[in-house]
Amino acid sequence: MLRFLFVIxxxxxxxxxxxxTQNNFQGQVKALKSLDIDSNxxxxxxxxxxxxxxxxxxxxxxxxxxxxxxxxxxxxxxMISDSGIPKAFLYLAMAESDFTPNAYSKARAVxxxxxxxxxxxxxxxxxxTYIDERKDPIKSTQAAIKYxxxxxxxxxxxxxxxxxxxxxxxxxxxxxxxxxxxxxxxxLSAKKYYLPRESRLYIRKIVVLESLANSANFIIGxxxxxLLNGGSAKTxxxxxxxxxxxxxxxxxxxxxLLKEMRKYNPQLKRDFxxxxxGKYAIYIxxxxxxxFRENFNPKKNNSR
Numbered sequence: 001m002l003r004f005l006f007v008i009x010x011x012x013x014x015x016x017x018x019x020x021t022q023n024n025f026q027g028q029v030k031a032l033k034s035l036d037i038d039s040n041x042x043x044x045x046x047x048x049x050x051x052x053x054x055x056x057x058x059x060x061x062x063x064x065x066x067x068x069x070x071x072x073x074x075x076x077x078x079m080i081s082d083s084g085i086p087k088a089f090l091y092l093a094m095a096e097s098d099f100t101p102n103a104y105s106k107a108r109a110v111x112x113x114x115x116x117x118x119x120x121x122x123x124x125x126x127x128x129t130y131i132d133e134r135k136d137p138i139k140s141t142q143a144a145i146k147y148x149x150x151x152x153x154x155x156x157x158x159x160x161x162x163x164x165x166x167x168x169x170x171x172x173x174x175x176x177x178x179x180x181x182x183x184x185x186x187x188l189s190a191k192k193y194y195l196p197r198e199s200r201l202y203i204r205k206i207v208v209l210e211s212l213a214n215s216a217n218f219i220i221g222x223x224x225x226x227l228l229n230g231g232s233a234k235t236x237x238x239x240x241x242x243x244x245x246x247x248x249x250x251x252x253x254x255x256x257l258l259k260e261m262r263k264y265n266p267q268l269k270r271d272f273x274x275x276x277x278g279k280y281a282i283y284i285x286x287x288x289x290x291x292f293r294e295n296f297n298p299k300k301n302n303s304r
Contacts, residue, residue, distance in 0.1 A: 024215045031210050034086040035203075036157040037184055046190075047204045054208055055218065063224050066213060069099035071263070072112070072137040074235055079138070083145045086158050091209035092165065093144070095202065101135045101266040110134040113144040123147050130274040136267035137283075138238070159184055159203055167199040234286045236264055241282060242298060244275040253296035254288040 029039045041047060054062060066073075073090070080090050096114040097103035109116050111134035117127060123143040125133040133139045151161035154169055160182060164172040175194040176182045186192075188200050212218050219227050241250065248271060251261040258271065264283040273280040284292055 024217055027214050028211050031086075031088045031214070032207065035088055035159045035162065035207070037159050037207070041184065041207070044185075044188075044204070046188075046201070047207065050201070050204055051208045051211065054212060059222055062209075062212065063219075063222060063227070065094065065098045066227055067224075069094070071235055072101070073099055076112075076137065076141050079141050080145065083149075085145055085148050085152075088206060088210040089144075089148060089162070091206050091213060092148075092162060093141075094209050094213075095205050101137055101140075111140045112137060113140050115140065115143065119147065128274075130269055130276075131267050132269060133267050139267070155182070157182065162203050162206060163187075163195065163199050166202040167196055171195070171199070236283045237286045237289050238281045239284055239289070239292055240279050241273060241296075242279055243273060243277045245273050245280070245282075247271045247273075247282075249300075250282065250284065250292070250296060254284055254291040256285070256288065 028042060032039055032041055076093065077087070077090055081087055093099060093112050096109075097112050099112060101112050103112070103114065104110050105114060107116070110120075110132060113134070115123075115125060115134045120127060120134050120140075120143065123146050125136075125139060125143050127134065133143075148158075148161050148165065151164045151169060152158055155161055155164060155172060160172055160176075172195070175187055179186050179189075179192065179194045181187070184203070187194050188203075190200070216228060219225060239250075247261045247265065247268065248258055251258050261284075262268070262271070264285065268282070273282060
């Protein structure tokens with residue numbers, strides 16, 4: 001009887017492993033298709049090597065980034081899904097900043113989506129003495145969606161839009177002209193140098209990150225199965241306050257430390273909202289909305 005039960009258990013485990021593997025493969029093919037990339041890309045040697053290295057040497061860091069991104073990532077995922085751009089572009093933000101709103105590069109790119117000042121302002125983000133909306137998780141994602149749609153409109157394919165996000169539309173146009181093709185395999189040639197090396201690796205990195213983040217085999221195999229169920233809960237909410245409102249006043253009304261309040265509002269350079277705007281949206285934990293409505297008095301002098 002025990003032997004029979006053992007055989008049944010092995011069959012169930014084998015069937016589960018087969019289904020998970022099949023689902024992972026089908027998921028990868030679907031993600032590639034959404035980016036206008038042929039499924040043969042899964043055989044790309046550089047892609048396979050990058051995925052293997054990530055699996056071997058960067059696993060802990062990768063899983064930590066996924067876990068710590070829970071403050072904003074669920075909201076970003078929904079915005080991207082609702083916008084109609086490929087869902088894999090969530091991992092463009094991961095490639096750019098590790099989902100860190102305060103990320104800053106030597107080239108002066110800032111935020112989750114690493115916007116340069118000129119591009120940020122071009123797509124509606126404000127940068128001044130009081131705010132840097134490149135760090136605003138919602139507004140910067142709205143801008144990134146607009147930018148990616150703009151690039152897709154010019155270049156015609158989503159993988160070209162992703163590459164252009166990294167190196168600029170001009171560089172991609174010149175690469176296509178030199179190669180006499182917009183075929184991804186041609187443009188990624190390591191011998192012809194149609195694209196900069198960083199850009200050739202960039203699209204592969206996005207696919208690697210998307211592939212691992214959505215791989216049940218990888219996540220469960222690294223004892224992080226809980227991450228597969230994450231991202232469905234709402235983590236923060238938007239509330240409207242008058243100009244100059246102090247973050248201390250808002251934090252106090254919802255029982256939150258100022259330090260934590262700053263984490264929800266990285267776009268603010270000061271501990272108060274811009275004094276020149278009539279009203280301004282800030283973010284609080286989703287489960288604190290009732291406290292805010294009950295305890296925060298907008299008529300009181302909460303300004304700095």
